[in-house]
Amino acid sequence: MNPFKRILLFLPVLLIAFSCEDDMEDVMNNDGNQDDNGVNIVEMTVGNSGASAYFVSEINGNEEVTSLNEDNSTWALTVGTRYELNVTGASAHPFALRDTNNEILLSMNSTDGSFEGNADVNFQISxxxxxxxLTQELADALDNYVCTIHLGMSGSITTN
Structure with missing residues (x-):
């Protein structure tokens, strides 16, 4: 077969192969671990053991934030990641993030946290x-999480 015909014969195969590669990149970037802007997303389900402790029952994403089902476990959060928590007992156990002086940074209840209006933090509750x-500024201030009603429901947070 003449070399020109071979090239023409394999050209469609090459086009399909490169087209599929682009599609795979799109799938990998939209698999639930990143938003459309490439921000890493970690989803966590946070439950409670009565009024004594919080625990994480599920983590979806590419970070091992903490051990599952361990009361008041230490969390390791990463700067630049967006964390989406579903606090299953939120009405009786409003969740908050605090600094080393136990000042509220972000809160589910009526207490206004000092980072709630920060556009880069993009805090949302619903x-x-x-x-x-988690911005670098928030990470520098962040120390722990707590239930704003039951202060024994608290755990440490480290940041990377």
Whole structure:
């Protein structure tokens, strides 16, 4: 077969192969771990053991934030990641993030946290959902999470 015909014969195969590669990149970027802007997203379900502890029962994303089903576990959060928490007992156990002086940074209840208006943090609450992006500034201030009604429901937070 003449070399020109071989090229023409394999050209459609090459076009399909490169087209599929682009589609795979799109699928990988939209698999639930990143938003349309490439921001990493970690979804967590946070439950409670009565009024004594919070625990994480599920984590979806590419970070191992904490051990599952461990009361008041330490969380390891990463700067630049967006965290979307579903706090299953939120009405009786409003969730908040605090600094080392136990001042509220972000909160589910009527207490205004000092980072709630920060556009880069993009704090949002809706029912039992608590979402924020961990900026370097928030990470520098962040120390722990707590129930604003039952202060024994608290755990440490480290940041990377």
């Amino acid at each position: 029912g039992s959902n608590f979402s924020f992006t």
